[in-house]
Amino acid sequence: MSSPKTLFDKLWDAHLVRPESEASPAVLYIDLHLIHEVTSPQAFAELDARGLPVRRPDRTKGTLDHSTPTVPRLADGRLAYFSAEGEAQVARLRENAARFGVELFDYDGTQRGIVHVIGPELGLTQPGMSIVCGDSHTATHGAFGALAFGIGTSEVGHVLATQCLLQRKPRTLAINIEGELGAGVTAKDLILHVIGVIGVNGGTGHVIEYRGAAIRAMSMDERMTVCNMSIEAGARAGLIAPDEVTFEYLAHTPRAPRGDDFVRAVARWRHFHSDPGARFDREVSIDAGAIRPTVTWGTHPGQVTAIDASLPIAGNDDEARAMAYMGFVGGTPLAGQAVDVVFIGSCTNSRLSDLRQAADVLRGRKVHPRVRMLVVPGSEQVKRDAEAEGIDAIVLAAGGEWREPGCSMCIAMNGDLVGPGQLAVSTSNRNFEGRQGKGARTVLASPLTAAACAITGQITDPRALPATHAHEHAA
Amino acid sequence: MSAFTTLLSRTVVLRERNIDTDQIIPARFLTTTERSGLGRHAFNDWRLRPDGSPDPAFPFNDPANADARILVAGRNFGCGSSREHAPWALTDLGLRAVISAQIADIFRSNALKNGLLPIVLDEAIVDELLDRPGIALHVDVAKRQVMLPDFRVFSFPLDAFAQTCLLEGVDELGYLIRQDEAIGAFEARHAPPGPFEAPTDTPRHAAGSAVDTPSREVRHAR
Ligand code: SF4
Numbered sequence: 294m295s296s297p298k299t300l301f302d303k304l305w306d307a308h309l310v311r312p313e314s315e316a317s318p319a320v321l322y323i324d325l326h327l328i329h330e331v332t333s334p335q336a337f338a339e340l341d342a343r344g345l346p347v348r349r350p351d352r353t354k355g356t357l358d359h360s361t362p363t364v365p366r367l368a369d370g371r372l373a374y375f376s377a378e379g380e381a382q383v384a385r386l387r388e389n390a391a392r393f394g395v396e397l398f399d400y401d402g403t404q405r406g407i408v409h410v411i412g413p414e415l416g417l418t419q420p421g422m423s424i425v426c427g428d429s430h431t432a433t434h435g436a437f438g439a440l441a442f443g444i445g446t447s448e449v450g451h452v453l454a455t456q457c458l459l460q461r462k463p464r465t466l467a468i469n470i471e472g473e474l475g476a477g478v479t480a481k482d483l484i485l486h487v488i489g490v491i492g493v494n495g496g497t498g499h500v501i502e503y504r505g506a507a508i509r510a511m512s513m514d515e516r517m518t519v520c521n522m523s524i525e526a527g528a529r530a531g532l533i534a535p536d537e538v539t540f541e542y543l544a545h546t547p548r549a550p551r552g553d554d555f556v557r558a559v560a561r562w563r564h565f566h567s568d569p570g571a572r573f574d575r576e577v578s579i580d581a582g583a584i585r586p587t588v589t590w591g592t593h594p595g596q597v598t599a600i601d602a603s604l605p606i607a608g609n610d611d612e613a614r615a616m617a618y619m620g621f622v623g624g625t626p627l628a629g630q631a632v633d634v635v636f637i638g639s640c641t642n643s644r645l646s647d648l649r650q651a652a653d654v655l656r657g658r659k660v661h662p663r664v665r666m667l668v669v670p671g672s673e674q675v676k677r678d679a680e681a682e683g684i685d686a687i688v689l690a691a692g693g694e695w696r697e698p699g700c701s702m703c704i705a706m707n708g709d710l711v712g713p714g715q716l717a718v719s720t721s722n723r724n725f726e727g728r729q730g731k732g733a734r735t736v737l738a739s740p741l742t743a744a745a746c747a748i749t750g751q752i753t754d755p756r757a758l759p760a761t762h763a764h765e766h767a768a
Numbered sequence: 769m770s771a772f773t774t775l776l777s778r779t780v781v782l783r784e785r786n787i788d789t790d791q792i793i794p795a796r797f798l799t800t801t802e803r804s805g806l807g808r809h810a811f812n813d814w815r816l817r818p819d820g821s822p823d824p825a826f827p828f829n830d831p832a833n834a835d836a837r838i839l840v841a842g843r844n845f846g847c848g849s850s851r852e853h854a855p856w857a858l859t860d861l862g863l864r865a866v867i868s869a870q871i872a873d874i875f876r877s878n879a880l881k882n883g884l885l886p887i888v889l890d891e892a893i894v895d896e897l898l899d900r901p902g903i904a905l906h907v908d909v910a911k912r913q914v915m916l917p918d919f920r921v922f923s924f925p926l927d928a929f930a931q932t933c934l935l936e937g938v939d940e941l942g943y944l945i946r947q948d949e950a951i952g953a954f955e956a957r958h959a960p961p962g963p964f965e966a967p968t969d970t971p972r973h974a975a976g977s978a979v980d981t982p983s984r985e986v987r988h989a990r
Contacts, residue, residue, distance in 0.1 A: 310947065310954040317929045320947050322954055325964070332851065334801035339941070348951075351964060360799055378799035385801050417964055429850040429874060443850035445878035447940070455944040457951055461927065493786060494844050494870055527847065529873055548964055561959060593786050593847070611785045611842075704795045713818070725790040725848060727813045 297568035300534050301465050301500045304440040304565065308423045310457055318459040324422040325352055326452045327408050328395070330386040331359040331706070332427030336450035337389040347393040348456045354417060355390050355397040357383050358407045360706045363669050363696035372400070375708030393453075406672020406698045409433035409640035413517060414674055416546025420535035420562035425452060430640050430722065431530075432523040436516035437543075438535035438565045440500070443524065463529045464574040466499040467567075470507040472582035477756040479650070480515035481642060481720065481739035483507065484522045485587040487579060489597035496528030499574065502567060503533050507581035513542040514646040521641045522722050525594040534566035586754055589724045589737040590627055591615035596724075598627060600742060600754045618726055619734050620714075627736075628752050633715035635666040635747040636729070637740055638696075639703035642720035643671030645678050647740045652684045654744035655691040657761045661750025666693035667709065669701040693747065705729045718746040769883050771937035774908050775864050777837035780827050781901035782811075787841055788848035789875065793857040795849075806853055807860030827901070828861065837864040838905055840897045844868070846875025846886075855879040865907055867914070869894040880930045881940065887914060887924045909934050 298306075305321075313319035326349075328336075333355070340347070347353055360379035367373050374380040390397035398405045404415060409430050412418040420438035425431060427449040434441035444458065451458055468487060474480075488495075501523050508516065516533050523531030540559050543549040550558045585599040592615040598604060606623035607613040616623055621630070637643070637651050648670060660666045668688045670676040676698055679685060685695045702709040703721035705728065711717040713732030720743050724735035736752065745755040797809040815826050822829045839858065845868040846854060855878050858866070865885040876886040885907065889897075897903070906915040912926045933939065 307959075310950050315928055316932075317943075318927070320944065320950065322951070322958065331798050335803050335852075338801075343941075345945075354964065376799055378801075382799055382801055421959075427850060427852075429848070443874060445850055445852035445855075445874065445881065447852060447878065447881040451941050451944055454941060455947065455951060456955075457944055457947065459929070459940050459944065493847060494872070497870070497873060524874075527844075527872060593788070610783075614784070706795045706798060723788075723790065723848065725788045727794055728790045731794070731813050732818070 297571040299465050299567045299571040299573060300438060300502055300532055300565055301440070302571070304421065304423065304532075305462060307421065308440070313460075313462060318461045321458050321460045322423060323352070323425050323452050323456055323458060325354070325412070325417055325424045326456070327412055327417075327424065327426035327431070328353060328355045328386070328449065329359055329408050329426070329428065330357055330382040332446050333389065333449055334382060334385045335446045336427070336453055337385075337393070339447075339450040340393075340453055343454075345454045347395060347453045350394040350396075352456060353395045353453065354412075355386055355395055356405055356408050356411055357386065357397075357399060358405075358698075359700045359704060361699045362707055363699045363701045363709060365697065379707060403673050403677075406674065407640045407643065407700055409517075409521065410643060410671030410675065413437065413513070414546065414672055416543055416549035419543065419549060419558070420539060421565045425458065429524045430521050432528070433517050433521040433640055435520040435523065435530050435532040436513060437539055438532060438562070440530060440532070442530040464499045466496055466501045466528065467573040467576040468501055468503050468579060469576060470503065470505040470579045470581050472507060472580050473510065474507060474581050474584060477741060478584055478586055479739040479741060480511060480518040482587040483581065483584055484519045485589065485594065485597045485737060486584045488522065488526045488594050489587070490579065491526050491577060493525065493593050493595035494527040496523060496526035499528050500530045500532060501526070501528045502573070503531060504567070508533055509536065511538075512646060513538060514644045517644070518641055518647075522594065525722055535562050586739065586742050586756065588627065588718075588742060588752070589735070590619065590621060592618055592724060592726050594722065594724060594737060600628060600752065602627075628754060630716060630752045632661075632664055632718050632746045632750055632752060634702075634711050634717040635660075635664055635743050636669070636702040636717055636719040636721065637743050638667065638669030638671065638701050639719075639721035640671065640700075641722045642740050643669060643675065645675050647720065648675065648679045648684050649682070651740040651744040652687045654741060654748065654755065654758065655693070656687050658691055658748050660692040660747045663750045664747050666691070666747045667696055667702060668693050669696040670698050672698050691747075702729055705733075711735070718743045718752065769937050769939050772864070772883055772885065772909055772934040774906065775837060775885075776904065776906050777864070778833075778835070778902050778904050779838045779840045779867070779897060780833040780836035781898055782827065782839065782841045783898050785842035786844045786847055789846060789851050789854040790848055792846070792854040793851065798851060798853055800853075803856050804860060806857035807862075810857040810861050832902070835862070836902075837862060838867060838907070839863050839865070840867045840894065840901070842868065842898065843870045843891070843894075845871050846879070847872040850874045850878070852878045852882070855882045855884045859884050867894060867897060880933070883934070885909065885934065889914065889922055889924055893922055
C-alpha cells in the first residue's frame with residue numbers, strides 16, 4: 294500500500310501538470326478561477342498586449358463586489374458609485390468578460406455577491422478542486438476540501454492565459470481543535486484565538502488543515518469563517534476535509550453535479566481526506582472548550598484577547614505602537630470602551646447564519662444612539678433569504694442600516710468608511726491601521742459580539758447582555 | 769521585464785514590523801485599472817499628516833532618500849492582501865529590493881514578478897541595517913548575496929527559477945505558455961470537476977428557499 298497522504302498532498306498531486314524540480318516550480322492546474330473588478334483589469338490588459346485568449350472561459354467566473362456601492366440605487370435606477378474610478382473598474386470587467394466569453398454574475402442577475410460567498414453558495418466550489426482568485430481570502434473555499442488560495446494580478450493573467458500557475462510546494466500544518474465551543478462562542482472567536490496562539494506569521498509557508506471534533510461539529514458557514522482567516526496567520530491556504538455536512542450543503546446548490554453525477558461526485562470527493570498516520574510538517578493542538586468570545590485589541594489579527602480579559606501590557610515597540618494607535622491602555626479592561634460603528638458583513642461573516650446570529654441579538658432591542666450599524670449581506674441570495682425570514686426588518690427596527698451585498702466596510706473602497714479616530718467593531722478579517730478608513734480603529738469580532746456592542750454602544754461580552762422581554766418570550 | 773543582475777544603492781529604512789499591504793497602498797487607491805502611477809499613494813497614510821501636508825519625519829518625504837533603491841523594513845513585511853498594487857507602488861517609487869527578516873508569501877511572489885527583489889536576512893543583520901539607515905549596499909543576484917560597506921557579505925535565499933527569471937529578464941507567463949502541450953495532456957486525463965454551467969431545468973435553490981436547506985442553518989441552540 295502506498296504511504297499515507299495528507300489532504301493537501303492529495304490535492305497537490307491531483308493538479309500537477311509538471312512536478313517541481315530544483316530549477317523550476319511545479320506547474321499546477323487550476324480547476325476554477327474566480328475574478329473580480331479590482332485585481333483583473335491589468336491581467337486582461339496583459340492578455341491583450343500579447344494577443345492571447347482566455348484558455349478556459351468555462352472555468353473562469355466573475356463577480357462585482359469590491360468597489361460596488363451598497364447603498365440603495367439612485368432615483369433614476371443607477372447605482373450610486375462612490376468614485377468614477379470604481380465605476381470604470383466595473384465597466385472594464387463587464388467589457389472584458391463579454392469580450393473573452395467569461396460568465397459574470399452581474400447586477401442584472403440574481404447571483405452576484407462577494408466572490409467568496411457566491412462560489413460556495415452556487416456550488417461552483419467543490420471538494421478536490423484547485424481554486425484561485427486575485428484576493429487573499431480565497432482560502433475560504435478550503436472549507437470544502439479544495440486547495441484554494443489568493444494570487445496576484447500577474448498570476449491572474451497566468452491563469453487566464455494557461456489555466457496554470459507556477460508554485461513551490463508549501464509545507465503542511467495541522468491544527469487539531471478538540472472539545473466543544475461554549476455558549477456564545479463562535480467560529481470567529483475560534484479562528485481569532487488560533488491566530489493569537491500561532492501568530493500572524495505562524496502559518497507562513499504552510500497550508501493549514503483544521504481538524505478535530507470542534508471542526509467536525511461545524512456547519513459549512515462556520516467552516517468557511519475559519520478557513521477564511523488562514524491568510525491572517527500567514528498561511529497560503531486553509532483546508533477542512535469534506536464530510537456529510539459538505540455533501541449535504543452541496544446537494545442544495547445550483548451548480549453542483551446532479552442525480553447520478555452527484556452520487557459519483559460524492560464517491561470521488563470522499564477520497565479527499567488525510568489518511569490515518571499521514572505526517573504533517575507541524576501540528577498544533579487547541580482546546581475549543583477553553584475559548585471565550587475573542588476580539589482583537591491591536592492593529593493586526595494576531596493581537597487578540599478574550600473579551601472579558603484585561604488588555605495585555607505592551608511587550609515591545611510594535612505592541613506599544615498598536616496600543617497607542619487604538620487609544621487603549623494595557624492592563625485595563627477592553628469591555629466598556631465606547632463604540633462608534635458596527636459593521637456586520639464581509640466574506641468572513643456575511644452568510645445567512647451570521648445574519649441570523651446578529652438578528653437574534655438585535656430582535657426587540659435598539660442600537661445605541663451613538664452607534665452607526667451597517668449590516669451588509671454577502672450576496673443577493675443571502676439578502677433574499679434573510680429578507681424572507683424578516684432579518685432586514687429586525688435590523689431596521691433596531692435602527693441599523695440594511696445594505697446591498699458587497700465588500701463594503703471590510704475594505705472601504707466603495708465609500709463605506711469609518712471616520713478618523715472612530716472605533717469600529719467589525720465582523721471582517723483585517724484590523725490594519727486605516728483598513729476601514731484613514732485613522733479608523735478596528736476591533737474584529739464575531740457577529741454575536743458585534744451585535745451586542747451595537748446595542749450597548751460599548752465593547753460588550755455577548756454572554757453578558759441582559760435578556761429583553763422579546764428574548765424571554767423567544768426562549 | 770528588464771534583466772536584474774546587480775544593484776548598488778543606499779537604503780531607506782522603515783523600522784516597523786508587520787507593515788501590511790494596506791499601509792503600502794491603502795485600499796481606496798486600488799480603483800485604478802493601470803499598473804503605473806501608484807507611487808504617489810505609497811504609504812499614503814504615513815506620509816501625510818492629518819492636515820494633508822507631508823510629514824517631514826517620514827523617510828520617503830526626505831529628498832536625501834529620493835535615489836534609494838533598497839527598502840529595509842521590520843519583520844513580516846508585506847503581510848495582508850494579495851494586491852499586486854503593493855509591489856507596483858514600491859517599484860513606482862523607484863525601489864528594486866526589500867530587505868526584511870521575514871517577508872509575507874504572496875507579497876514575495878508578487879514582488880518577484882515585478883522585478884522587485886525580496887531579500888530575507890537574519891534578524892541580527894536586519895537589525896543592524898535598521899539602525900544604520902542610508903548605508904550603501906551591493907546586491908548580487910547571481911551570487912544571492914548582499915555586501916555591506918565594510919565588505920561583510922551575507923547570503924539570502926532565492927528560488928532558482930526566480931533567479932533565472934530576474935537574471936535573464938524573462939517572465940513566468942512566457943514559460944507557462946511553452947507548457948501548452950503538457951497542459952493539454954493534463955486536461956485530457958483530469959477528472960471532471962463541475963459542471964460549472966447554469967442548470968437548464970428548474971433551479972433547486974430558488975429565491976427564498978432557505979427553509980429547505982438544512983445544511984445552511986447555524987446551530988441556534990448555543
Ligand atoms: S469582503 Fe473583504 S476580505 Fe472579503 S473579498 Fe471583500 S474585501 Fe476581500
